Amino acid sequence: MSEPLLELDGVHTHIGQYHILQGVDLVVPKGGITVLLGRNGAGKTTTLRTVMGLWHASRGTVRFAGGDITQSPTPDIATAGIAYVPESMGIFSDLTVRENLFLAARSVKNADRMDEARLEWIFGFFGALKKFWNQPAGTLSGGQKQMVAIARAIVEPRKLLLIDEPTKGLAPAIIQGMIAAFRELKQSETILLVEQNFSFVSALGDSVAVMDGGRIVHSGAMAELADDRDLQHKLLGLSLDNHQ
Amino acid sequence: MTTISPVAPQDSTLPKVRVDMLPLLLVPVLALLMLPLVGSFPTWVTLTVAGLAMGMMVFMMASGLTLIFGLMDVLNFGHGAFVSVGAFTATLVLLPMKGWVEADSILMNLSVVGLAILLAMLVTGILGWAFERIIIRPVYGLHLKQILITMGGMIVAEQLIHVIWGAEQIPLQLPTTFRGAFIFGDAALEKYRLIAVGVGLTVFVTMFLVLNRTKVGLLIRAGVENGEMVEALGYRIRRLFVGVFMAGSALAGLGGVMWGLYKETLTAAIGGEITVLVFIVIIIGGLGSVGGCFIGAMLVALVANYAGFLAPKVALVSDILLMVTVLLWRPQGLYPVAKR
Numbered sequence: 304m305s306e307p308l309l310e311l312d313g314v315h316t317h318i319g320q321y322h323i324l325q326g327v328d329l330v331v332p333k334g335g336i337t338v339l340l341g342r343n344g345a346g347k348t349t350t351l352r353t354v355m356g357l358w359h360a361s362r363g364t365v366r367f368a369g370g371d372i373t374q375s376p377t378p379d380i381a382t383a384g385i386a387y388v389p390e391s392m393g394i395f396s397d398l399t400v401r402e403n404l405f406l407a408a409r410s411v412k413n414a415d416r417m418d419e420a421r422l423e424w425i426f427g428f429f430g431a432l433k434k435f436w437n438q439p440a441g442t443l444s445g446g447q448k449q450m451v452a453i454a455r456a457i458v459e460p461r462k463l464l465l466i467d468e469p470t471k472g473l474a475p476a477i478i479q480g481m482i483a484a485f486r487e488l489k490q491s492e493t494i495l496l497v498e499q500n501f502s503f504v505s506a507l508g509d510s511v512a513v514m515d516g517g518r519i520v521h522s523g524a525m526a527e528l529a530d531d532r533d534l535q536h537k538l539l540g541l542s543l544d545n546h547q
Numbered sequence: 548m549t550t551i552s553p554v555a556p557q558d559s560t561l562p563k564v565r566v567d568m569l570p571l572l573l574v575p576v577l578a579l580l581m582l583p584l585v586g587s588f589p590t591w592v593t594l595t596v597a598g599l600a601m602g603m604m605v606f607m608m609a610s611g612l613t614l615i616f617g618l619m620d621v622l623n624f625g626h627g628a629f630v631s632v633g634a635f636t637a638t639l640v641l642l643p644m645k646g647w648v649e650a651d652s653i654l655m656n657l658s659v660v661g662l663a664i665l666l667a668m669l670v671t672g673i674l675g676w677a678f679e680r681i682i683i684r685p686v687y688g689l690h691l692k693q694i695l696i697t698m699g700g701m702i703v704a705e706q707l708i709h710v711i712w713g714a715e716q717i718p719l720q721l722p723t724t725f726r727g728a729f730i731f732g733d734a735a736l737e738k739y740r741l742i743a744v745g746v747g748l749t750v751f752v753t754m755f756l757v758l759n760r761t762k763v764g765l766l767i768r769a770g771v772e773n774g775e776m777v778e779a780l781g782y783r784i785r786r787l788f789v790g791v792f793m794a795g796s797a798l799a800g801l802g803g804v805m806w807g808l809y810k811e812t813l814t815a816a817i818g819g820e821i822t823v824l825v826f827i828v829i830i831i832g833g834l835g836s837v838g839g840c841f842i843g844a845m846l847v848a849l850v851a852n853y854a855g856f857l858a859p860k861v862a863l864v865s866d867i868l869l870m871v872t873v874l875l876w877r878p879q880g881l882y883p884v885a886k887r
Contacts, residue, residue: 355779381781393776395769397884402765409781412762455780 308333308463308493309354314363316346316353323349325517326363331463331510336485336494338504338525340539341514347497348390350514351465354495355387356380368462382409384462390471390497392452396441400432400451403440407455417458425454428484446477453484457492464494470503482506501539505529513538570881574845581853589733594852600740602848603747604809608802608821609828609840610754611795617771617835617884619788621683622690625697626799626825627818628678628704629671633800634719634807634817635712636670637663641719648722656722660808667804668797675796679789701819708815717813725808743805750798751841758837767791771835771884827866831873833880842881846873 309331316324324346331337339347352358354365356377365373372380381387386407395403404422405414426433429450435443440451449469456464470478478500485507488494498504504511508525521528521538528534578595585591612626640663641648647659682700686692721739728735758764766787770777774784799818806821807813828847832839847866854865861868873881 357775357779376783377775377778378781378783381779387779389776389779393773393779395772395776397768397772398765405762406765406769406777406782407780 305332305334307331308368309495310364310366311350311354312364312366314350314353314360314365316349316358317361318349318358323517324353324360327353327514327517327519329512329519329522331493331495334489334493335509336489336496336504336507338508338511339495339497339514340499340501340504340511342540343499345514346517347514348467349517351387351389351467351495351497354380354465355385386456386461386464388452388456388464388466388469390467392448394440394448394451394455396439398440399437400440400443401436403451403455404458407458410459421458425457428487429454446473449473449477449481457488462493464488464492465497466494467497468499469496470498470500478503501535567882570839570842573881574842574849577846577849577853581849581857584857585853587733589735590856592731592734593736594856595849596736596740596744598849598852599845600737600743600747600809600848601852602845603743603750604802604805605821605824605828605848606747606802606841606844607750607805608799609825609832609844610750610837611791611798612825613829613832613835613837613840614767614771614791615795616829618767618774618791619683620688621697622693623683623697624694624822625678625682625700625704626795627820627822628701629675629796629799630803630806630818630821631708631815632674632704632818633667633671633803634813635708635717635803635815636667636800637804637807638712638717638719638813639663640666642717645720648720651723653724656724660722660725660804664801664804667800671800671803672793672797675793676789678796679792683792701822705815705819712815714815719807719811719813721808721811739809743809746801746805750801751837754837763787763790824866827870831870831880833877833882833884835884836880836882839880839882843873 307330309329311327311329314324314327315322327346327350329339329350339350341347349358353360354367354372356372356375356379360373363373364371367380367383367385370383372383375383395406398406401414405411405417408417411417431447432450432454435447440448443451453466453469456466469481473481482503485494485496489507489509496504496508505525505528511521511523511525511528512519513521515538521534528538581594582588582591585594608626608630612623615621615623615626640659644659644662647655650656678700682696683693686696725739725742728737729741756764758768766777766782770784770787777787778784803818807817810817824847828843829840830843831846832841832843846869850865850869851862854862877883
C-alpha cells in the first residue's frame with residue numbers, strides 16, 4: 304500500500320446530543336479510490352463532513368498529508384487540497400455552470416482565465432457541461448447537476464476528493480457513464496468515495512472500508528470483498544443482494 | 548490527461564433558461580393602469596416620478612438589509628439605526644458648510660452633498676462592522692434573540708443620537724441648485740426627485756454589476772444559497788458576512804442622507820419610522836433578492852403615492868395590502884432566492 308494521504312485515528316463526532324462517530328480509524332492511501340461502504344446511518348457522511356471540518360471531531364485526530372487538520376476551519380482544509388462533493392451536490396442553482404466552476408477555481412480571478420486544457424479534460428468526462436456552460440445550474444437534470452458537482456471538485460488539481468453517494472437517484476445509464484469517468488479520474492486523483500451501490504464501487508474501488516454503528520468494522524482490498532460473497536453478506540447484509 | 552466518451556450523451560436535452568418576466572412588468576403595468584384613474588397626464592407624471600424617487604431611496608435603505616438577511620440569515624431590526632446615523636452624520640458636513648449648501652453653484656452643492664454622503668457611508672460602514680461583531684455575532688442562527696437585540700440596538704442608537712445631537716428636530720436644508728422643478732408642459736418634476744432616481748439607479752446598476760460580474764459578487768450570491776458549500780470551496784464566509792454587513796450599513800447610511808434631504812427635517816426616529824416599510828419591501832421582493840428588492844421598492848412607493856392621491860384613507864394601509872396581495876400570488880416573494 305502506498306503512503307497514507309488521510310488518516311483518521313479514533314475519531315468521535317457528536318451532533319448535538321447524538322454520538323455519531325464512535326472511534327473511526329481509517330487510512331486513505333495516496334492514489335486510487337478508497338470506498339467507504341455501510342448502511343444508512345452508519346456514519347459515512349458524518350465521516351466526510353468531519354474530515355472537511357463541517358462538523359468537528361470531539362475526540363481523536365484527523366491527519367491530512369502529514370498535518371493535523373482535526374480542528375481546522377473548513378476553508379483551510381479546502382485550501383490544503385481537499386475537495387468535497389456532498390450528497391446534496393451543493394451546486395449553486397442561481398449561478399451558471401461556468402460560474403459554479405469559476406468559484407471552485409480559487410487561483411483565478413477571472414472566469415476567462417480558467418485552465419482551458421483542464422476544462423477540455425473535464426468535458427471529456429462530462430460532455431454535457433460544455434453544452435450547458437452558460438445555463439443556470441438549477442435548470443439542469445439530476446445527472447447533469449452531479450456532473451457539475453464533480454467537475455467543480457476537479458476544476459483545479461486537488462490532493463484528495465471526498466465524494467458522497469454520486470450515484471444516488473441517477474438513472475442506470477448515467478451511472479455507467481459515471482463509472483467510466485471515475486475509472487479515468489482515479490488515474491490522476493485520490494478519491495474517498497462514499498457509496499451504498501456496491502455494484503458501482505466494486506468495479507472501481509482499490510481499497511474499501513465498511514462502517515457500522517459509527518465505527519470501521521472492516522478494511523482491506525476491494526478485490527477481496529468483491530470476491531467473497533459471505534463476507535459481503537456479513538458486512539453489508541441483505542441489502543447488498545438487492546444491488547447485485 | 549486522457550479523453551474518454553462523455554457521460555450519458557442521452558442526458559443532454561438543452562434546458563431553456565426561463566426568465567421570470569412577470570415581476571418586471573408589474574411596475575410599468577401598475578403605472579399605466581393608474582393613468583386613467585388619475586385622469587390628468589401631468590399629475591400622473593408628477594405622481595409617478597415622485598413614487599419612483601421615493602422607491603429609489605427606499606431601495607437604497609432596503610438593498611443592504613435583504614443581502615444581510617439572505618447571506619447571513621440575520622433579522623436586523625436595527626437596520627433603521629444606520630439610516631438615522633447616516634442622516635445625522637451628514638449634518639456634520641452640511642451644517643458647518645452652509646455656505647456651500649446655499650451657494651448657487653451646482654459644483655459646490657454636489658461637492659458638499661458628496662462629502663456628506665462619503666462621511667455618512669464611512670461612519671455607518673464602520674458602525675456596521677462594530678454592530679456585527681458586538682451585537683450580531685453572538686446571536687447567529689437565533690432569530691428571536693436577533694429581533695430583540697437588534698431592536699435594542701436601534702433604541703440605544705436613537706438615544707445616542709439624542710445625546711450627541713440633542714432631542715430637537717434638526718432642519719436639513721436642500722442645496723440651492725437641488726431646489727425647484729423642471730417644467731415639462733403642465734408636469735412639474737422636482738429636481739431633487741430626479742437626482743434621487745439617478746442615485747438609486749446608479750446604486751442598483753453598481754450592485755447588479757458587482758453581484759453578477761465579480762468573483763466577490765458571485766460568492767455573495769452563492770453564499771445566499773449555500774454558505775456551507777462556499778466554505779467547502781475554500782472561502783471564508785465570515786469575512787463575506789462582515790463585508791456585506793458593512794456595505795449594507797453604508798447603503799443604509801446613503802439612504803439616510805438622501806431621505807433626510809428629502810424630508811428636510813431630521814429626528815432620531817427617522818430610521819425607525821421607515822423600518823417597517825423597508826421590511827415590507829424585502830418581503831415583497833423575496834428575502835435575499837436585490838432585483839426583487841428593487842421592484843418591491845418601486846411598487847411600494849408607487850402604490851403609496853397613487854393611493855395617497857386617489858384614496859387618502861386607503862394610503863394608510865396600501866403597503867400592507869400590496870404585501871398581502873403579492874404574497875397570496877407568490878408566497879416566497881417576487882424573486883425567491885434558492886436555498887439549500
